[in-house]
Amino acid sequence: MDVLSMGETMVLFSPRSTGQMRYETEFHAKIAGAETNTLIGLQKLGHQTSWISRVGADELGHKIIHAVRGEGVDTTHVTYDKEHATGLFFKEKTMEDVTTVSYYRQNSAASTLNETAIETVDVESFTYVYLTGITPVLSRSCEKAVQQLVGKAKLAGVPLVFDPNIRRTLIKGEAGKQLLKELIGAASLVLPGKEEGAFLFGTPDEKEIANHCLELGAKTAIVKLGADGAYYKGEKTSGYVNAFPVSRVIDPVGAGDGFAAGLLSGLLDKRSLQEAVQRGCAVGAMVTQVNGDIEGLPTRAQLEAFMQSKRTDVL
Template identity: 35%
Template sequence: MSTNFQVLTIGDAMITMNPVTTGPLRYVTHFERKLGGAELNFAIGCARLGLNAKWVSRLGKDEFGRVIYNFAKGEGVDVSEVEFVENHPTSVNFKEISESGAGKTFYYRHHSPILTLKPSDIHDDILSGVSLVHITGVFLAIDDVNFSIAERILQLAKSKGIPVSFDPNIRLKLWTIEEARETYKKIFPYVNILLTGLDEIRLITGFDSTVDLEKFAKNYEINSLVIKDGEKGSKVYQDGKWTEAKAFKVRAIDTVGAGDGFDAGFVYGYLHNYSLEETLQFANGVGALVTTVSGDNEGLPYLEEVNAFIHNENIVER
């Protein structure tokens, strides 16, 4: 049963204000309230697939914090390690969508509630029953202290033999590429599964060739180097060879959250001992379905939807 596996992730969550009309933000007067956050998206993605997903976070003791908490709990996410804090407003971001469909995001996350989280808050019991730990670069980018928190979790995971997946998820609005590289170098030695975009890994390592990427994976003893390449599909370097899977053809409406969905799909396949080909195909299916619905996490599919989609290659009715 899927529910025998528990996945833990840690990170911020935000209220996302989506514009009802396109154009410069200064001319937009109406917004639709949604929820976002890479780690929350991942947790919801795992929960919808049937995994037990535990999310560690802090939310403002305000109306927006309650919205996020209730939504996550309603999706079946374990929120036992989520706390409300005073005088730290829940983070908000506003999206700007141009006529071409391209977008920008404006963050309002100063004094974020996640800043109240400390390494001492990470205790052994948090990892009780956990089958895999998932970390992203977004959490690391928010504040310097978050590396110490992540390191505490990673050290505990290593001591308990719990595998770790990591998505760099670079956010250059939050830190520089130089800062990201230095932090990632400290994270990579703990990582069993690296889930990254092709352009992203090139930006991080400076490597272009598959040979150099293979050397990079071997150098850090990363068991599975997973490359997400959107409509071109995905591939993984494991056990000295590359395995590839084609992308599913869909009419993409919104690509936000597709990478988080892919991560949840790959982790699901990994935990259920799928073959590499099956795991990539399953993850590609999850990512593709996410793009067919507007919103950060609204398109994250349930297990039966993914299975129906990847076997029939048709978008299921929602």
């Protein structure tokens, strides 16, 4: 197996039309979860992944499992919870350019994940463990589950790849920040964005953010720069990778998760760090051109064609 991850996936309901949701009668229903976005991205590129989670023993839980398993992700370590419901949220477009998000995730099935979720997982059979900063701040029991998984990975010598993926509404004060910094310190690779760096370290400068991550103990930091690509810094190498230019951004959400999928794919294929970051940038750019978090994640053939077509722009 290539990559193991753990986290919450919810069902996202979006009203079909613009206006107050109270008048809406028709909704799109899609699954949404940072970790599963990345795992699905990896599956589409031909890698083998597994997901640890919990969903409600309800129709939305089944919907999530159908979708994630349907993409080929192993769901052996996902359990059904009879007492807690699957989390869900709404994205309401009150006016053409105003979007309001309402979460119904408190006490969700996934927020009750705890250390027992890790017990039966053979962590050492994976090449990488991938985590985001969302899971540990969902609840105290999720925090413990994350620590347990990180500890098991360390013992097994499996590198941790960590995307801080900060959700400010879930982070509780300094203790929450400290927790994320500890995970950065435990990671082989950290993937912050500029805003996340500013939140954690008080600076939006990519070089300073990377230095802070390395000082905490991370081996390599890759700072995502949106339309400006990415900056990477390891113990011996550092540099910038240009973004792959896109004519028009349709939906930027999920670019970071796609970036993680491309990067991990490159590393699994034993490419250099720079080449892996390029692959991350390519997948991120492709995701911005399609509505939805997973719909734009490319197959390997699509990715190769895209990178080839933009070749002169990246070299």
